[in-house]
Amino acid sequence: MKSRLARAAAALMAAGGLAAVFSGCSAKKTEQEVIHLKMAVADADNSAQAEGAREIAREVEKATDGMIQIEVLAGGTLGGERDTIELAMLGGIDIVTCANSVFTQWIPEMSILDQPYLFTNEAQAHGAVDGRVGDLIEREALDKLNLHVIGYMESGFRNVFSKEPIQSIEDFHGVKIRTMQNPYHMAAFESFGAIPTAMAASEQFTALQQGTIDACENAVSNCLNNGFYEVTKNITYTNHAFVYILVSMSDHAWNRIPEELRPAFMEAVNRGYNTERKLLKQANEDAVKIMEEEKGVAFHDIDVTALQEAYKQLAEKKGYRFDQEWQEALEEAIRENP
Numbered sequence: 001m002k003s004r005l006a007r008a009a010a011a012l013m014a015a016g017g018l019a020a021v022f023s024g025c026s027a028k029k030t031e032q033e034v035i036h037l038k039m040a041v042a043d044a045d046n047s048a049q050a051e052g053a054r055e056i057a058r059e060v061e062k063a064t065d066g067m068i069q070i071e072v073l074a075g076g077t078l079g080g081e082r083d084t085i086e087l088a089m090l091g092g093i094d095i096v097t098c099a100n101s102v103f104t105q106w107i108p109e110m111s112i113l114d115q116p117y118l119f120t121n122e123a124q125a126h127g128a129v130d131g132r133v134g135d136l137i138e139r140e141a142l143d144k145l146n147l148h149v150i151g152y153m154e155s156g157f158r159n160v161f162s163k164e165p166i167q168s169i170e171d172f173h174g175v176k177i178r179t180m181q182n183p184y185h186m187a188a189f190e191s192f193g194a195i196p197t198a199m200a201a202s203e204q205f206t207a208l209q210q211g212t213i214d215a216c217e218n219a220v221s222n223c224l225n226n227g228f229y230e231v232t233k234n235i236t237y238t239n240h241a242f243v244y245i246l247v248s249m250s251d252h253a254w255n256r257i258p259e260e261l262r263p264a265f266m267e268a269v270n271r272g273y274n275t276e277r278k279l280l281k282q283a284n285e286d287a288v289k290i291m292e293e294e295k296g297v298a299f300h301d302i303d304v305t306a307l308q309e310a311y312k313q314l315a316e317k318k319g320y321r322f323d324q325e326w327q328e329a330l331e332e333a334i335r336e337n338p
Contacts, residue, residue, distance in 0.1 A: 034069055035256055039095040040084040041074040043155075044225055048283045049097065049245050050074035052153045052276020056247070056269050063268035064261055070095065089145050091252035097153065100244040101182050107140045112322040112330060115315075116188035116240045117308045122156070123337035125242045126277070132329035141248065148254045150266065151247035151273040155219045156280055157239040161232035162215035163208070165298065169193065169306045177215040178204050184320070188240055191314035192307060208232060219243075220291075221283040229295045236300045238307060247273060 039057065043049040050072065057070035078084055081098035082105070088096045104111045113133075119125045129137065129152040138149045160166060162175065172192040179185045179196045186196040197213055207213045208231040216228065217240070223229050247269065257265055291297035 034067060037068065037070045037094040037253055037256075038078075039070050039072045039097070040078040040088075040093050041072060041097050042076050042081045042084070043074065043097070043245070045074040046225055047074070048221060048276055048280035049153055049155065051279055052273060053097065053247075055275045055279075056151065056272030059268035059272045059275075060265055063264040067261060068257065068265060085145070085147075085248070088147055088248060088250045091250045093250065094253035095150075095247065095249050097245050097247055099155070099180070100246055101180055103137070103141065103145075103246065106144050107137070109140065109323040109326050110137065111184070112326045113244070114182050114184040114241070115320075116184060116311050117304075118330075119242050119334065121337065122242075122277075124334050125154070125156075125244075126152075127333035127337045128330055129244060131333050133326065133333060136326055136329060137246070142251075145248075146251045147248040148251065149246055149248050151269045153245040153247060153273045153276040154280060155222070155243045155245055156277075156284070157219070158217050158241045158243060159220055160215055160217045160236040160238050160240075161223045161228050162234045162236065163232055164214070165234045165300055166215070166236045167300045167302055169303065169310060175215050176213045177217065178207065178213045179217065184315075185241055187314055187318060188307075188311045191310040204228070205231070219280065219284060221280065221287040223297075224287040224291055224295075229291050229297050233296060234298050234300060235291070236302050238302060239304065240307065 039053055041047075041050050041053045053070075053072045053074065057072055060068050060070055078093060079087070081096075081102045084093050084096040085098055085102060087093045100110060100113050104114065113128070119128075128134070134149075134152065141147045141149045160177070162177075164171075164175075166172060166175070169192055172189070172194040175194040176197055177189055177194050178199050179189060181198040186198065189196040194215075199207060199213075204213070204216050205227065208216065208228065215232065217238070220235060223232065223235060288299065292299060
């Protein structure tokens, strides 16, 4: 942890100095002065997540008549997801974004959201974090991390990008595929017959070029944004997992916002992250068209039922179990959004 903090601190200094980020070091502001906040985004500057963050900033500035201004620093400028979360816990960064799986390091109950084939549609996924599951996340994040989870952007359903076509579960046999460091995602590909390999996102392109891996997986728009289409000319609609991008705020930054501005602030953040969800959907649709028509990428359907059954059997064998309170909240969201 210390080495990650050191790297992130160095990045912060390069981006403008720790003194500017640790707002507690400056003189106390009056309510008439502008509140400047920094928001770290790990995703690329051209991603839907980065644009969603900028939309949050615009909505907040408009809703507060310019009293709260958010500077978005995308592309991992301030460090990786874990780096920035740890700094936010200390009050060193105001607002951060990260995938839900990162939070399981401190909130193990959240691993329930890492299950493959958990949701059959976006409404179920949204209903979970916009409802009781979101309440549980926010409670635990404040209690254990000293962070206020203020919104839920997303990278949505993930699909497989591969060098060779994958059109059936048999085609997964022996395929070396990069996954997140997530035991449930890795178990899914293991059940399909693939060889899951956890590695940093930044290493994927080179690994694909060098043949260290044969495939990777993410939202379709990321295949275009990150140039994976240059190496992986096949995309299979596995829709095997849904990933949220949580927007979290340090307690120190939260307490800088006057109580009378907090309702407007939160409503603005809500509008911003709901816009990101729409932007991501459009980005995925645009990416399919561009890659299919201009980049020579082939898109394949697959029997998802066979994949679901394979994972289900392995999950039962491994004995995966989840917290009952979280399980009930999740089942409620799924039941209410068939």
